[in-house]
Amino acid sequence: MEILPLTGGLGAEIFGADIRRSEDFIAIEAAFAKYSVVVLRGQAAGPEDHLAFARRFGPINVNRFFKPVEGHPEIAMVLKEKDQAEAVGEGWHTDHSYDKEPAMGSILRAIEMPPFGGDTLFVSMGAAYEALSAPMRRFLDELTAVHSSRHVFGAAAADSEAARSGRLGNAGAATQEVSHPVVITHPLSRRRGLFINPVFTTRIEGLSPTESDAVLTMLYAHCQQPEFQCRVRWQASDIAMWDNRATWHKAINDYHGFRRLMHRVTVEGVPLSGASAA
Numbered sequence: 001m002e003i004l005p006l007t008g009g010l011g012a013e014i015f016g017a018d019i020r021r022s023e024d025f026i027a028i029e030a031a032f033a034k035y036s037v038v039v040l041r042g043q044a045a046g047p048e049d050h051l052a053f054a055r056r057f058g059p060i061n062v063n064r065f066f067k068p069v070e071g072h073p074e075i076a077m078v079l080k081e082k083d084q085a086e087a088v089g090e091g092w093h094t095d096h097s098y099d100k101e102p103a104m105g106s107i108l109r110a111i112e113m114p115p116f117g118g119d120t121l122f123v124s125m126g127a128a129y130e131a132l133s134a135p136m137r138r139f140l141d142e143l144t145a146v147h148s149s150r151h152v153f154g155a156a157a158a159d160s161e162a163a164r165s166g167r168l169g170n171a172g173a174a175t176q177e178v179s180h181p182v183v184i185t186h187p188l189s190r191r192r193g194l195f196i197n198p199v200f201t202t203r204i205e206g207l208s209p210t211e212s213d214a215v216l217t218m219l220y221a222h223c224q225q226p227e228f229q230c231r232v233r234w235q236a237s238d239i240a241m242w243d244n245r246a247t248w249h250k251a252i253n254d255y256h257g258f259r260r261l262m263h264r265v266t267v268e269g270v271p272l273s274g275a276s277a278a
């Protein structure tokens, strides 16, 4: 097995591993803990292998809003057809941050890829936090923010192409609204990192709307610096796993006229602790 870092910020490619082999798991798990994003190249895996690999990390967290894969209700379909304009997950986000216990990780399996493009970008939220000034870190360490599913998956989104085409649904279940620390202590590494994201975070508690918007806008611009990023260029049969407590991600929608099909499984997480837990 060969493990090659993708950038200085986060992410690694893994060659020569097989998600079906139990003897490969410890090294994959260690790489996941170290790099936050791992790309397992060339996996001859099917839906059952995908689920079995996810269960090695913990129970499956079934997504409420994505259309499931037929015969596999625990697997979410991430699809853009060649005649569709919008991709799912185009905005910077953290999967399931609107849940009380946000999913610890997401595992995406590339089934059908366009001939070019369709990459996924990731950000290290630990690196972004550490690059802030000490006074700004101290200010943020005390704050909490609200995350919601309503504006993204609820009735307000019913007219989106994803909802109209049936890729996203179950709008009535979009009732989640939860408060998390703006800075969390990662449950495993104990590293501090920012835990806010442009798609699901609606406001910072205790600040006026103007103050909250200004702070979030500043943080979102800060986090998008290339120094904190890695980019995954997919090939069909690759599997990537990322840590939702340590990263943001974004699907790049630059392959119009081509189909892209992925299967995603998310793994249950734990309640998040703030900066003082470090």
Ligand code: SIN
Pocket: 078, 088, 089, 095, 106, 119, 120, 249, 250, 251, 252, 262, 264
């Ligand atoms: C997602 O947001 O989970 C999907 C990312 C992708 O399709 O690249």
